[in-house]
Amino acid sequence: MTSRKDRYVLSPSVNLRYVINASRSQGDDRGSCTAKALGFGYEGLFAHNEQQENLRHNGQSKVSKDAGKKRLDEINESPVGILDCPDLRDDFYLNILDWSINNIVSIALDRSVYCYYYDSRESECLANxxxxxxxxxxxxxxxxxxxAIANSIGCISIVDMSTKKELVRGVLPNESRVAALACKDNSGMFSDHLLVTxxxxxxxxGYDLRRKLKSHSFCLSGHELEISGLQMAPDSWQLCSGGNDNRVFIWDIRKEKPLFMQDEYQSAVKALSWCPWRRHxxxxxxxxxxxxxxxxxxxxxxxxxAVQTDSQICGIMWAPLISEIITAHGYAGNDLCLWPYPSLEKIYSVQAHDSRILHSALAPDGTTIATCAANESLKFWELYRKRPSLRTPSANKLEFGL
Structure with a gap:
């Protein structure tokens, strides 16, 4: 039994300090400002290095010279928001950034979880x-x-987002750290009460929340090293897992053995994404x-x-509005790239951060990408305009189950 000290609780005395300190540097007419503890800055508040900006635009023109101008015109070339994230852990294998369906961005900063309400531009501490x-x-x-919040010794807590109270907690049998979580979060379809760790x-x-995390419902064994990526398919019982053993497994969670194994990779796999508009x-x-x-x-x-990206991939996402794939990169590009499907000919690239991107998340409306980097910054990039979805699950006549 794990002691009470491993619970995630919100201390009434802990409030998010929403501070923006503006200062001017010598010999620079522009104001520079830093935002602490998830402070938000609109475009223009933050001073940019002109030389770096020119290099970025020159690189972009080479990539997108032959691409459709209409598509590129809708991309906002600068971040629409920047947050400061002190105490962010520089660990590629963690998954500590989440953008929920109700437009709340959550991020773990060491031993605390902060929520950023994207609509109102307000922040608060969810749990410590x-x-x-x-x-x-x-x-x-x-x-x-x-x-769902997991920590470095395998303690898992389920916290109510509105009341900020811990509802239930449990501990993995081996008490090892949990670097990846997955669930069915599709408004009741299939097992939205299932949490996979x-x-x-x-x-x-796999844990059934109705059983209060007292014991796991299933255990899948195949990877030899740490699980760094987990994703459940939106329209079936399939689960994919990526690990530090350079393997990807595809599972049917109703079965003990994997359906398939991919072992031709030469590095760890963290970035996984199921297509929202085409099954399998x-x-x-x-x-x-x-x-x-x-x-x-x-x-x-x-x-x-398959396409060679020339950089470490920390995040990969299908664009739900049009047929594109978004990749977020660590070493050595630190950039965001857009790849039309199925040609996978890069049409856009922007150096998003000065250090490697660790985590990325897609907004529920499919228009904006959040990227978090090792230099303790969180940026928001508007890559798409709001429009009626061109790809819908109903158009493919998806069937339930496998």
Whole structure:
């Protein structure tokens, strides 16, 4: 039994300090400002290095010279918001950034979880750990009403987003850190009460929230090292997992054995994404020694397309509005890239941060990307304009189950 000190509780005395300190540097007419503890700055508040900006635009023109001008015109070339994230852990294998369906951005800063309400531009502290164990994974659940929080010794808490109270907690059998969480969060379809956890030992545990996390419902064993990525398919019982053992497994969570294994990668796999408008289409992004974006048919385990990105991929996302893939990169590009599907010919690239991107998340409306970097900054990039979705699940006549 884990002691009470491992609970995530909100201290009434802990409030988010929303401070923006503006100062002017010598010999520079522009104001520079820093925002502490998730302070928000609109475009223009933050001073930019002109030389770096010119290099960025020159690089962009080379990439997008032959691309459709109409598509590129809708991309906002500068971040629409910048937040400061002190005490962010520089760990590629964690998953501590979440953008819920109700438009709340959550991020773990060492032993605390902060929420940023994107609509109102307000922030607050959701939960603190009273122990010395840092937070390793976040996942919003139940249409954004709940937040699953995991830490470095395998303690899992479910917190109510509105009351900020811990509803239930549990501990992994092996008490190893949980770097990845996944769930069904699609308004009641299938098992939205199911939480899947990936451990440092490589085991995957599934928990039924109705059983109060007292014991796991299933255990999937296949990986030899830490689970760094987990994603549940939106329209089936399939689960994909990526690990530090350079492997990807595709599972049916109703079965003990994996459906398929992919072991041709040369680096760890963290970035995984299921296509929202075509069933069994899985995007995989690999780490430093591989640097590929791969598109798989998960029903046959067939590699359909692959492209070399020349940078470590920490995040990969399908654009729900048009047929594109978004990749977020660490070493050495630190950039965001857009790839039309299925050609995968890069049409846009922007150096998003001065240090490697660690985490990324897509807004629920599909227009904006959040990127978090090792230099303790969180930026928001508006890559799409709001429009009626061109790709809908109903258009593909998706069937329930496999």
């Amino acid at each position: 750990s009273n122990s010395f164990h840092y937070i390793t994974a976040l996942k919003s659940m139940k249409a954004g009403r709940l937040m 990936g451990s440092k030992t490589g085991d995957i545990y 289409l899985l995007a995989v992004g690999t780490g430093t020694n591989d640097r590929r974006a791969c598109i798989w048919n998960s029903s046959t385990n067939t590699l359909m397309y």
